[in-house]
Amino acid sequence: MSGKATLIVHSGEMDKVYSALIIGNGALSMGMDVSIYFTFWGLERLKKDQLENGPLSRKNMLGLGKWMVEKKMKEANVAPLEKMLEDFVELGGKILACDMTMEIMGIEKGDLRDDVITEYCAVGTYVKEAKESEITLFI
């Protein structure tokens, strides 16, 4: 099969990053090419040791909500974000980091997970990729 999915991860919350990686892995599994752009608060999650560290987007309750959701996820045997990212890269998914966000937020390449990032780029790359995509999502 063919086709392409291009996702923007603008949010840094744990549940939203889960959605992005689950959809990304699902699309790769269906034989599509997938690019995920991490920008603004999303890019925070690509900093070293920060992937799992986002709060819940709702009912975080100073971390108590997140703790409860994580407990439920563990019981349901949901894979950790780290495993989902590893699978995503293994299946040929592309991780793109927004260089403008890096500039605004003072993030250096050395702060980010260079091992998983395919490219550092800007909006032009996103528009080009999105134009070729059957699925585009802003998360």
Add this chain to the structure above:
Amino acid sequence: MGEKESEIERIEVLGETCPVPLVEVRKAVRKSSDGDIIEFIGDHPASKKEIPMAVEEMGHKLLEIEEDNEKWRIKIQIKGVEG
């Protein structure tokens, strides 16, 4: 060509949930060659429906779906070479 039991690759995804069973199918398919037979064994309900969907999307052949209570076995054959 007849299929020999010994040539079938078996992949277990018992207890795994979304999206791991699908991802494991994709990983196995990527490593396979034309004509290979792969059997997946799992118990995630949605994957029983979605693995055949993915197999069809990728142009491979669905050989068999078996169910035993909550457990399922899905056997596929690889058609063509993966890009």
